[in-house]
Amino acid sequence: MLRKAGMHSLSLRTFMWLSVGSAAITALVIFAVTSLPNLALLSSVAGFYLPRIVVSRRAQAREAKVWEQWPDAVDHLRSAIRAGLSLPEALVQLSYRGPEELRDAFARFGSDYRASGEFIPSLNRLKEYLADPVADTIIESLKIAREVGGSDLGRLLGTLSDFLRESSRTRAELQARQSWTVNGAKLACVAPWVVLMLMATQPAVRTVYNSWAGFILMLSGVVLSWIAYRLMLRIGTLPSEKRVFV
Numbered sequence: 001m002l003r004k005a006g007m008h009s010l011s012l013r014t015f016m017w018l019s020v021g022s023a024a025i026t027a028l029v030i031f032a033v034t035s036l037p038n039l040a041l042l043s044s045v046a047g048f049y050l051p052r053i054v055v056s057r058r059a060q061a062r063e064a065k066v067w068e069q070w071p072d073a074v075d076h077l078r079s080a081i082r083a084g085l086s087l088p089e090a091l092v093q094l095s096y097r098g099p100e101e102l103r104d105a106f107a108r109f110g111s112d113y114r115a116s117g118e119f120i121p122s123l124n125r126l127k128e129y130l131a132d133p134v135a136d137t138i139i140e141s142l143k144i145a146r147e148v149g150g151s152d153l154g155r156l157l158g159t160l161s162d163f164l165r166e167s168s169r170t171r172a173e174l175q176a177r178q179s180w181t182v183n184g185a186k187l188a189c190v191a192p193w194v195v196l197m198l199m200a201t202q203p204a205v206r207t208v209y210n211s212w213a214g215f216i217l218m219l220s221g222v223v224l225s226w227i228a229y230r231l232m233l234r235i236g237t238l239p240s241e242k243r244v245f246v
Contacts, residue, residue, distance in 0.1 A: 069099035185232030
């Protein structure tokens, strides 16, 4: 997930420490506002998963943005090949002429290829770095064209560009129609806990929820909220593209 979000410099260990820190800060803030240790304890669980949610949203946003830019990248690649550049040169020129979001990846490929001189292994490392199903399809097509040869690579890239552009347009329309379901799920989950925090400013409410019965009630609410949220996301979110050529 970190790789899909473009956070290549963030290690898993650092991410786990960020999650622990987020849990501690969330618990302290909730306890300071409500004076409910039970609610603070349960909130720390949500705080622990908060960085994961942020990274997941960033990964989804980056995936959508990159998806929109792949047709342009394929068009650049096709034009470069038609202009007489070799396949490695055509890929390297994407580092300064290609879409902004993809330039770093192809600059990395260029450095790798110049250092090793091996095209296929460099392509494999590029594929692993991008961690994108569309990139997998394009790179595997280029590997086949490199190994088998043929004069139809330009036509293949043109067909692939048209397909990616149409697929991106269709997916964007579906996501726009489904967004209200996802937003409704988030609102339905957050609203009861906002109300509880407001009610917890009253001493009588704090007394009730500081008991074991109050803790069990809040724990049940957390479990039901999580189940409802996951169910609504499953219903309302479009399935993500799976990587096949891994």
